[in-house]
Amino acid sequence: MLVRLLDLPDISEKEKELLESEKVVFRRPIPPEKSIVVGWVKKYFSINWADETEAAFSKLPVNCFVAQRGQTLLGFACFESTAKNFFGPTGVIAEERGKDIGKVLLVKSLVALREMGYAYAIIGGVGPTPYYEKAVNARVIANSEKSIYQNLLKHNG
Template sequence: MKDMLVRLMELPDISENEAILAKENIVFRKPIPPEKSFVREWVFENFGIYWANEVESAFSHLPVNCWIAQKGNEILGFACFESTAKNFFGPTGTLEAMRGKGIGKVLLVKSLQSMKEMGYAYAIIGGVGPADFYKNTVGASIIESSEISIYQNLIRKKP
């Protein structure tokens, strides 16, 4: 998997997406420290230990370097930034049953806006799976020769 680069100066307007989702009572916000174990557990159950560990790292910053989508007391999706490396977006995920509604787009753009507010002009999306999503949503482009990245020597759980 390669990394991607995204320019933060011209992010898309997501206000219409948010308004549509608000009609379904879907709220986007940064979680706070008392919610750490709930968010981490949800990510672990839905996306695994590696992403749960990155979420835990996101909670080491105040405000937390993570956005969540929720409906009532249920988490629907999450997106972290600067949890594994400086200027890196990710991980991010949306419940499978909630995909296609635009939740991932809102979480992505909100996270990138947070990175822009931190002073970055560009952001790196690390170890990309759905490259077309990032290209079409925020104009991200592949970073050539980035197959060898910060994840290359990741300790893996034995089968």
């Protein structure tokens, strides 16, 4: 999917609301947290996503945002970790979904891409197309069924 970065929604009120009501902090992790974040992504999502998250830590500042409550990770969103100008992977643990944590992570990541100089961003390997259409007015890229993920090796264990 393609997202115009010049028209992103303002999520500052939602971020403030989540901090006040749910005690959720959104931020970029720092290198000493790499093993914690990568291990969490592997545990709750997949080893492939953990590898992409690890790649996000190869940049400074880290090309990832996390949502946390105290010492508990709730969600993450990476960008430019697998390909230039790509958003993802991203995820929020099941019990925290529906609170807009994912949307805040998404928009913060897309704003970071805009600050890197991009006018548009690509969301690769999209699952919930309607979610991205509604959240950031993303559009499906015609003939994009084949992608950088088409021959992805997957862990069998």
